[in-house]
Amino acid sequence: MFRSLFFLIAFFSALSSQGQFQLSGKVTGQEFKTLPFVTVKISGPQNKIFYTQTDSTGTYQFKLLPGKYSVVFSAINFESMSQIFTLTKDTLIHIRLKGNQHHLADVQVSAKKALIEKKIDRAVFNVENSISAIGNDALELLSKVPGVRVLNDKVSLVGKGLANVMINDKLVPLSADELSNYLKSISSENIARIEVITNPPARYDAQGNNGLINIILKKTTSEGFKGSVNLAATQASYFTASAGGNLNYRKNKITLSSNFNIRKGSIVPFEQSNVFYPEQTWNIINKDRNFRTVPSGQIGMDYQVSKKTLLGLSYNGGLTNFHSEENIKTKIYNQNNGLDSVLNSDANAKIKSHYHSANIYLKQSLDSTGKQLTINGDWFTYRDDKDRFFNNTSYFQNGITIPNSFAEYLSTSKQNIGLYTLKADVDLPYKTFKLSFGTKLGFIKNQSDLAFYKARNEGYEINPQQSNLFSYKENTQALYVNLNKTIKKWDFQAGLRGEYTQIDGISVNDRNKDNYLLLFPTFYVIYHANDKNTFYVNYGRRINRPAYRKLNPFRWYSNPFSYAEGNPFLKPSYNDNIELSYTYNIYTASLSFSKTTNGFNDVNFIDASTNIQAIKPVNFITAYHYQWNNTITFNAVKGWESINQLDVFYTASNSGIAQTLSSLNGFGAYFSTLNQFVFNQSKTILGEANFWYQLPSVDGLNQNKSQYNLDLGIKTLLLHKKIQLAITASDVFKTNRYRYNSLVNNIRQEYNNYYDSRQLRITFRYNFGNEKIKQPDRKPGNEEERKRSN
Template sequence: MKFPLLTTGLCFILATNAFAQLTGTLKDEKGAALPYANVAVLQLPDSTGITGAMTNVDGSFLIPTPTPGSYILRISTIGYTQLYTAAFRVGDSSFKKDVGVVILKQDARTLREITVKTTRPAITVEADKMVVSVAGTALAAGSTAFEMLEKAPGVFVDQDGNIQLNGKAGANVMVDGRLTYFTGKELQSYLEAMSAENIKEIEVISNPSAKYEAAGSSGIINIKLKQNTRLGLNGSLNAGYQYNGASGYTAGMNLNYKAGNWNSFLNLDMAERPRLREGVMIREFHANGADAHFHQLRDETLTMHTPALRFGTDYDLNARHSLGAVVNLSMNTMDRAFYSGTDMNDRKTGKHTFIEAGNFNDNRSTNHTFNLHYNGQLDTVGTTLALSIDYIQLQNKANARYENQYQNLNDNTITDELLRTYNPGYYHIYSANADYSMKAWQKAKLEAGLKASHVVSDNELSFYEVKGEQEELDENRSNQYRYTESILAGYVNLNTNLSDTWKLQAGLRGEQTLGKGKPEASDAIRKRYLNLFPSVFLTQQVSQQYQVTYSYSRRIDRPNYRSLNPFIFYQDPYSWAEGNPDLRPQFTSVFQVNQLLHNTYSLQLGYAYTKDFFAEVPEQNSEDNTTVYKERNIDKAENYSATLIAPVKLLSGWDVSNNLVAGYQKNKIFLKEEAIQNSQLYWMLQSTHNVLLPLDLQLQATAGYNSPSNHGVYQFKRQWWLDAGLKRSFMKDKLDVTLGATDIFRTRDMRGDASYNGDVFRFVNYFMVRSIKLNLRYNFQHGQNFKARNRSIKLEELNRAGGQ
């Protein structure tokens, strides 16, 4: 019943707009029609922009009549002198006006071409977010979105792909305002399959308002893709080569087409990306009188093939209303070979064993995402309505073979073992949301919205021991798990000016969660909770150059669906990971004070308190010398942080963006009836230099340093790195050639430990991020600038599904 009513209401709005109109036709001095010119309606006496339209192919335009008042039309297009019409007065909603044929004269100043080259800031600061420029930078060429994300100030990624922001875990990653629904390794794989050359900028929002999903305790990282800004046909072709110990390639095509009321795009990416790892794992077992030593050398080769197709279109029904659709189709094929040599010496029992192991994984996953959306401006004073419907289907098939050879170093006997696993799974995610905004009073804006989502996930794990030609099912390590979850959410958000110097934004979001997990041959596990998430932002404009914002918000992180899965994921004879269906969501309260000087320099002070913080805990068993990795709720986590952004212009062609994050992280956890506190003072420094060199060369270099830090029970050692890239354009900027190098001194290795209760757990991993890249991009375009529709969509469930 609601859907027909909504459709009828929409038709009524469109029909009403068809009767009262401002019309006219635009031509040049030769009588030729001027399509896609801008016609703006300005209200007198202060020339405030009220509404507008773009001329059609024949030069005509049609604009719904504004509310009663006095107006003029401003008509402009590139290459022609801007023109203002005579003033006219609108009496009522039935008013009509035809300005006839308007002639624009060519602007003589555009007949001479002037080229000005300059650098642009790598980081800019706005009142509620930090924006990192990516488009056109030398380091973006040939890189992945994941690599660019690691370069964002305040971002730290651990060895499992978990993202921390300003020292806090729980950052949600969005693409064009749409949550990716990935976490951990799945998020890493997804972002590694996305070309950074399609990214415009990265937004870092450390304390989002109630309008955003409540998920993401440390904030939101929004990756904004490039959008079409030209009429006609335009786009680019790119190809690249990378070497990091193994060879890889990238290739892609972007097409955009704007004609009349249609704006369509198509992106195609193909890549073969090698990912190599070298590592060492050391464990010592001393609890309960044990005395054993585990030393493992690791060598991993992983190759990903990632074809992806993304296309969509928007249609302008009229100047105020548009409909659109976006489709994403992608496939990820991953071949992995993981070799390890493990020396296991149990001095208490006298058993000394050396294990040579090979893990071979063949994973195939597909992702189909479909979106329909409507954007409407319901009147001339800023009332808007946005509707979005999404369906996501994720499917994956994972086959693994584990070859183990045990050599008893006491008597030199050798035993072979062969294991196989089959792990298919799927996710179906349905989501719909509506966002409404209106002018509440003279200086106030009211926003409200609803969202409903439903997730169905089903995973199966079959574990086999292979003996001869026979495969025997190991029922203790096999399982099937089905999980369904529904979330109903609503929010209201108010923005208002309290005075000339004070602004207030206050909001409240409510989310009802209904979940049900059903392991095979076990009782169902039900999750049902309703939570409220308030947010308050109070901004003081101390002077024209100095602004202070005080903010508070409450946020939630739900466990991703993989973490709730009770499966046992085999790694080697002495190590495996295990899901935890009893995981509870974690809740975080965030307090911040953000100072902004000259709209350039920013100092943000913050405190965050997290209850039921969940983190991976390696539990070592001294009885059989095994280690089980399991995510669990620890007692609490506290974080004190300060973030400073200070750009500097050294020369006219040399800009430097500096970012410093300092803080204190404190975690408290109870393990084996013992309270363990993991505290650490940390700081992260990053400096990015953009330099214009002779011969039209552009240099971008980024140097970074991370001090020792912590997460959960882990302590991470310091790391530093230097990346650099050179870019030069040819053929009147149509062809870009880029040469880049990452981790030039091979210093960005991951070192850490998690030692407690007398046991020792240490590791070193280097993911071969040192690489050299050569990339070519050819750009073709034709037309004039126009305002592209925003295709941002907000989803959250897929982030926890481990795929998009």
């Protein structure tokens, strides 16, 4: 491995026949205060011109060939300064700009970034430049990001699996349903960019084997009001309506922000499975219509205590009122494919849940060079109350009811999750390197009260063998350090994170108590061969702690023969990830490898003697994943921008339990094309056409079948672009079906699921107020544990 790395480094170094030197420096104002976003223009030999801007610390840098150059520094409200120099070695030029006596009253400067940007540790999708940002919510927008998939409202990375989602560097602390509801409450118009971080740096929690998706909301600066109202009507199998709005206000040292959204409607997911027992085949069809009413809101305040101190408070809360009407029909066939009997289950579930989240943070500037301390305190609580009533009736093949087969049941669950975290980060930029370090304390408590009843006479009688009190505690202490360094054409970033965790889970007479200390190194290298060719190498180690619901031993029955339950003794899994990437102008290619140890997944354990199907998560997977990714962006004709991606991957999975296949491996491939159109010169009539196709692939010990999806949209901007009107169609051909098969106890299982994803949506949005408001940069600090309420 070391020989290979040495060869790569030597190869990259040989690509440039001439040495380059670094020109760098810092730009300050009259009070020696650092000035960000100062334009730096370099004019050199053969009339070559280079541009850059100073970063948040006022620093800039170029890599240039030896020669004579002129440099010009310019910024709004400052006098421009120029200097001529001859570059023969690494050179520092520090500049102090003078204020311009003739200030401009109001200037707005905008520059269009590339739709996709590749950085040292992430890929960035600049939403502000995407037509997909009009008329969508955050969840729908994620499905338009290259490399990201949304299936049944669950977010994953192509070829890698489920990914954790963050908002402004903070993991969203909600279950799968609550997370999708929350993302649907965020208008894509409020999103600045989406960062896909396949190998997160040490600053982030080590939680999540498959990486992170970070949604960065738009920022603000100017004083005054700004707000919007939005309405949406969606037609799937049934109708759903949503409404909401946001309002921001800034005056002097105070910035206020708020939003509120409500969604009400229903969808009809469809699930079908076939289980091939030795002497029978069970065909199970689950038709479900579920209804949701989901209000949510957020309010925040920032107070600029002094030039160096910013204090912030925020609250975020929401509730879900859910109920469903289900019919589960199981047809049982004999070996001659003749109908033996039918089991019918009618059910309805009621779920009420709510969450509350509060954050307080302090950002303290330590000096004028960008050194700062950030402290975050977070509190989060989540509660739900679930009741599921269901009955079962069995019929002979001729439709006559089997005597004494009717029975009624009730299963209940109450869950209470509390999370408290305290986090501190220190950033220390120096002239030759950048250092950051920090710590985090997390305290989690999860309690569940589970019960199962059978109807007798006019009441319900509890079954003590299927009822349980479950208590789980988890405390984590973490430290990290991260270092960035640039040496000529090379950029380096290295980090180390240590996490010490103590857990204590109690379920009836079972207790799972453990503590462990783990280290998570990360390493990144970039080699800039020239202006067009860039090479990347990175490595990282991750942990995937189970979601709390997977630790809960509660049994959720579909019928007397089928139930799902958690596993209080489920352990974390671990991933080692290596990635090599290459970028040439509009083309990016990457080759990655990951190894998963102690991987866990849900397994449908089937007993042929009793026909009982028990779905339970267990640790049993060791997997190796290889992936080759290709992305190309081009403008074929004026008004048409296209992003195209092709992934080819190979997965080899080995099982540690006897009930499943001992191993399963195979290739898979994924293709997507994201196309944006501008139909008129004023750029007020827009369109999009997006398509993806997933070839058959291996997921753990499941074999997934192919699926594909087409989305279309037309959008218009009215009243000086204050009004946005969009009509979009998702899954036009109703082909986004999740189909797979598996083998457990030598019994084959086939699944065909569709989650009502073909939808027609009409969206209206009206923006009002000061268009230049920009929210202060803040990164509140709840981390990995909150996501695991899923």
